[in-house]
Amino acid sequence: MPEICFRHPFPFMPTTTFPALIRRLLPLAALMILVVYFSIAARGPGGETLFLAKDNLFNIARQQSVILLIAFGMTLVIISGGIDLSVGSVAAFCGVVAAWITLAPSADPTKLGGFNASVPVGIAAGILCGALWGSANSLLIGVFRLPPFIATLGVMGIARGLAYIMSRGQSVDLPSLEIDQKTGIDPNLLPGGNQFLGNGDILGMPIPLLLIILSALLCWLILNKSVVGRSIYAVGGNPQAARFAGIDERKVLFFVYTMAGALTGLAAMIEVSRGTSAQPNSGADYPLDSIAAVVIGGGSLLGGVGNISGTIIGALVIAVLRNGSNLLGVDPFLQMVFIGVLIIAAVALDQWQKKA
Amino acid sequence: MIEMRKRASHMMALGVVGGAALFAGCNSQSGTETAQSTPAGNEPAPSGSAPAATGTGSGGAKLKITVIPKGLTHSFWKAIERGARDAGKEMNAEIIWTGPASESDGVKQQQQIVEDQITKKVDGIVLAPINRVALVPVIDKAAAAKIPVVIADSDANTKNRISFIATDNYKGGVMAAERMIKLVGGKGEVGMVPVQANSQSTEDREKGFEDTIKKEAAGKIAVVRSNYGESDATKSMNAATDMLTAHPNMVAVFGPNESSAVGALNAVRNRKQIGKIKLVGFDTGNILVGALKSGDIDSLVVQNPYQMGYQGVKAIVDKKAGKDVKPRIDTGVVLVTKENMNTPDNQKLLQ
Numbered sequence: 001m002p003e004i005c006f007r008h009p010f011p012f013m014p015t016t017t018f019p020a021l022i023r024r025l026l027p028l029a030a031l032m033i034l035v036v037y038f039s040i041a042a043r044g045p046g047g048e049t050l051f052l053a054k055d056n057l058f059n060i061a062r063q064q065s066v067i068l069l070i071a072f073g074m075t076l077v078i079i080s081g082g083i084d085l086s087v088g089s090v091a092a093f094c095g096v097v098a099a100w101i102t103l104a105p106s107a108d109p110t111k112l113g114g115f116n117a118s119v120p121v122g123i124a125a126g127i128l129c130g131a132l133w134g135s136a137n138s139l140l141i142g143v144f145r146l147p148p149f150i151a152t153l154g155v156m157g158i159a160r161g162l163a164y165i166m167s168r169g170q171s172v173d174l175p176s177l178e179i180d181q182k183t184g185i186d187p188n189l190l191p192g193g194n195q196f197l198g199n200g201d202i203l204g205m206p207i208p209l210l211l212i213i214l215s216a217l218l219c220w221l222i223l224n225k226s227v228v229g230r231s232i233y234a235v236g237g238n239p240q241a242a243r244f245a246g247i248d249e250r251k252v253l254f255f256v257y258t259m260a261g262a263l264t265g266l267a268a269m270i271e272v273s274r275g276t277s278a279q280p281n282s283g284a285d286y287p288l289d290s291i292a293a294v295v296i297g298g299g300s301l302l303g304g305v306g307n308i309s310g311t312i313i314g315a316l317v318i319a320v321l322r323n324g325s326n327l328l329g330v331d332p333f334l335q336m337v338f339i340g341v342l343i344i345a346a347v348a349l350d351q352w353q354k355k356a
Numbered sequence: 357m358i359e360m361r362k363r364a365s366h367m368m369a370l371g372v373v374g375g376a377a378l379f380a381g382c383n384s385q386s387g388t389e390t391a392q393s394t395p396a397g398n399e400p401a402p403s404g405s406a407p408a409a410t411g412t413g414s415g416g417a418k419l420k421i422t423v424i425p426k427g428l429t430h431s432f433w434k435a436i437e438r439g440a441r442d443a444g445k446e447m448n449a450e451i452i453w454t455g456p457a458s459e460s461d462g463v464k465q466q467q468q469i470v471e472d473q474i475t476k477k478v479d480g481i482v483l484a485p486i487n488r489v490a491l492v493p494v495i496d497k498a499a500a501a502k503i504p505v506v507i508a509d510s511d512a513n514t515k516n517r518i519s520f521i522a523t524d525n526y527k528g529g530v531m532a533a534e535r536m537i538k539l540v541g542g543k544g545e546v547g548m549v550p551v552q553a554n555s556q557s558t559e560d561r562e563k564g565f566e567d568t569i570k571k572e573a574a575g576k577i578a579v580v581r582s583n584y585g586e587s588d589a590t591k592s593m594n595a596a597t598d599m600l601t602a603h604p605n606m607v608a609v610f611g612p613n614e615s616s617a618v619g620a621l622n623a624v625r626n627r628k629q630i631g632k633i634k635l636v637g638f639d640t641g642n643i644l645v646g647a648l649k650s651g652d653i654d655s656l657v658v659q660n661p662y663q664m665g666y667q668g669v670k671a672i673v674d675k676k677a678g679k680d681v682k683p684r685i686d687t688g689v690v691l692v693t694k695e696n697m698n699t700p701d702n703q704k705l706l707q
Contacts, residue, residue: 280553326472327476
């Protein structure tokens, strides 16, 4: 018994067995093979590479930013031994709330050079809503002892239903301002504009890309350089040992799910901004897409294992596969099959590594 | 014990995540089924078919035109695909046919596909936007990249389109309502299975239907709305079933698109109320045409999606050749009943 209990007291320590090394490197290798292949295969009318162009890479960042941010939160949740099925519904809920607040009559944006004070307030409210749903999840799991699968399944239904009720089943649309014909400036892309967060740039960098980098850094620091991070691995890897070590599981879970909720809220804000509209029915595929990113990146649904760099690679493999397939004109149904095969291959590899 | 628990949860992991792949597999299965069961090789229907343009007849590079439907599984989209491909063959353009696999949650996928077509530097895009607002930023982006965009089927809130090619959906809803009033003898409770929030085309039909009943049978016919069918035949069936349970005196149901009509049909069939509850549908497809033949459905308001695909591609070829393109092209609607379904014109529309 004790051997089993203390088999992974510090699972964040690098394991050096050969299969484990392969497991870590294989997703990266897969990503690199895809990048090289699409760079060669996807050519424009003049023979130039379409894939490796700056604009296309920025597009990928914008397109995958929603899933990436949600997947960062999902990484924390999965390392803690849990799962969060509610992320798609929570994203829809946050989107509807934020769009609603943005629509509230406030400062007239036409007089303020496109700046609409209700936009940042809406964004803050959206992120807060996400955090609140996350803490509700942690309450159900940590205090009422519901299995994470069941607790978040219930919240998934509640948040989705409330999103439909608040929006009366309609998408909540944000008004767009006219582009200035003289200067060619699109006021929607300026700070405070509806599209700033999703389609805007700072110093030539897409804002979703900056948010991805910041969130990744934050999550990496938490997981690798903080006491909380070590506790998350401990709670997920070996709850009994964590308890003996004096870790309060409820506090750890509260942190994990609230953080995941806030990241989901932020992701929803990008989604709303990209389309200037909140869809109450959107995001049904977010839970599985983000879980897939974590699992391909080496996370284990058993808990205790996973890391942010792996999740980034996992999400990018999916994003690159979709983008490259679109550029090459691959059948969209076939794209689904590829991604399914990828997930099974990654988990099968996990199994093999455990046996070896 | 612990080993067993671990193994069990591993199985669960595989189940959950692999399940996604399986679901995806199911989806694509039904997609190919529709493709196979739809007879191929339609001709341009008579109404509004203009003489073929030969925009690129000069032997220049083949134009690349991407056609993006709302979904890939309804037979309506298959007809658009046939029209687009025939136009492509005729006018020497390469047609790229791609869209979201599922219509109900495909906004983000459509955004991504349009962006990727801009990267690909195609010569034109024909798009049926799922949402009239959410696709506007990417349509504007295409216009900024000098790629002409034709909007087909449902409109988008942007001026950056060279043409809007669609059915007059409001008129289609009016037609359905007029038929319905006749069917139920001008009185009673009738139901409708609305399709989806913020989809311009189906909302126009629903509005045309409700407005006409309000105008012509005020106080005599009440219209009840069920839950949204969300472009899914099963969800539509459940919505229709619940509506019929809640309103036992209902005498007729209107399904404003293929999946809503199929859902209403299956709900009435399951409840063994065929004949008692009259059905009016919109669009075609094997199930609906079969039900029209057997008399299970009274009538279908039929659009001309083949023409939408054909005219959409033609508009881009014309634009590229410097010709004028009409900003609005109406492809027409027809009420098809059991009596007139065998005329040659209507047979073409029902294919």
